[in-house]
Amino acid sequence: MITNETLEDFYRNHPAAQRLPKLPDFKNGEHGHFNVFSRKYCTKYTSYNRRDFYKISLLIGKGKLFYGNQEIEINRNALIFFNRNVPYSWQAVSEEQAGYFCLFTEDFINDGSRAKNITDNPLFRGDSIPVFYIDKIQESELFNIFQKMSKELESGYIHKYDLMRSYLDLIIHEAMKMLPSESAGAHMNGSARVTSLFLELLDRQFPIDSPEHKLQLKTANDYASRLSIHVNHLNRALKEITGKTTTEHIIEKVILHSKVMLRQSNWSVTEVAYCLGFEYAAYFNNIFKKQTGITPKSYRETHRV
Template sequence: MKTPAEFPGPTLKAVLKLRGFKVSRNKVPKSKPTPFGRRHFYLILLSIGDSKMHYGDHIFHLNGVYLFFANSRVPYATEILSENHTGYSCVFTENFIKPIERLESLQQSPLFKVSGTPSFKLDEQQQSRLAGIFDAMIANEATDYLYKDDLMRNYIQLIIHEALRMRPTEHFTQFNNAALRITTQFMEVLERQFPIENLNAPLELKTAIDYASRLSIHVNYLNRAIKEITGKSTTTLIAERITAEAISLLRHTDWSVADIAYALGFEYPNYFSNFIKKATGNNPKYYRPHKV
């Protein structure tokens, strides 16, 4: 049975194991989509050309100059459409970014927010500024500077701030209270459940009560906090994330509908079919590549 692919490949894996970080200029020929799967690293991509990113249950068409962020928890595939695709890429592991992972700007960035929009179309000035940052990273990467890793983390933060400046100001509404803390903890636990990559390891937490128990708080407290911060119920957020994962598995694996249902915590396949139909208006077979 085919399962979502594991990445990186041997060469990049060796580099990431040694350093946890790699930056490079890209020149990529036209190609079919890479295998769809989870990469166990973060990616910041400056894409120049025509390409598509199959990211989770979304497809982003990057025709022009784009800045793209890929989270290590979201499976994706890259499809190059132009003959001479260029740009830059920066990949790094969770351990590499850990010294600064608690920074507010990092947590609010497209790099960590798996539910946000990870692509940003750039104008000439933005392209020049970001290309300059990548060039500086590449130049400093080649030196023997003792604090090179700290410098690279600073460059990553600069790129993140460039992206945050491009977002509408309403994205920066602050909730400096206990509700935000609870909601952030909930979202972190929710995302750690995904992606589902093994039929023998089905979804563990399925209800608001499950999450409240994991967070050691009363479910009513959790529900109030989630509603205050997101405007949605806890059950709705869980259902939306399960729906996104279901569509991804239906599109990118050859698991049966029954297998996917069980992997996502549904006792019977018809319960899963009714859930998808209610959430999307379509039955599960609609999302299969060949509608079989």
């Protein structure tokens, strides 16, 4: 079963946090929470969990990142953005594991003085974990920013957390510059806007945390109703922009997350089917086999973590 790692869990269990003289005051929620750590104290493996905080890692080393149905081989230095809504695990490959990581809560990045929440940024939306491979110049610049954050946190400067938000903005903009230009806020027509709203709504239905959590939006009509548009309008927009129908998108996402549950949880196939909105497990079996060529049971036996 996918569990949730809280800030308290992190500070009690992570080797880097255990070196601190005392635990932070988690009850002081006035400005949220922010901290930065060296990666040299990281463990070789982290379990497949969701975290209740965001994290940005300047990763110097090699390893494997697992999330959803993705297995990404990190074979060179990278800047990685971890979304609090996306469960993941990490397995180090190289002996050298250096760099920095910072973690922060939603309250910290959504500080009321900001005109726009950082979570509106595409780096923190959806169900992905963006990975940016960096060259030596980018590595040096980012390393310098993390070092400054670490140093300023130890200072008595009264506005140091405002400064931390500015440093975060710098890191985010460095990553945004690496995005393809068409992903960095190009003008969208009506179909593109509908597609964007649908995909964001679809992403928010996942992941599923427990066998009692049942998918709320299951059909094309469900999504069209939630978006207050006709289902034919939704289908036309998606077909124009993505080449796929609403139902194809839904099935693709359901199969993707069913694979995660079959691999990572101990739920029965019937429980997985129920969570994903299938009244009968046999119907789920048929859909899964049609999409993958094997049954859910066979997939689990082959890919179980």
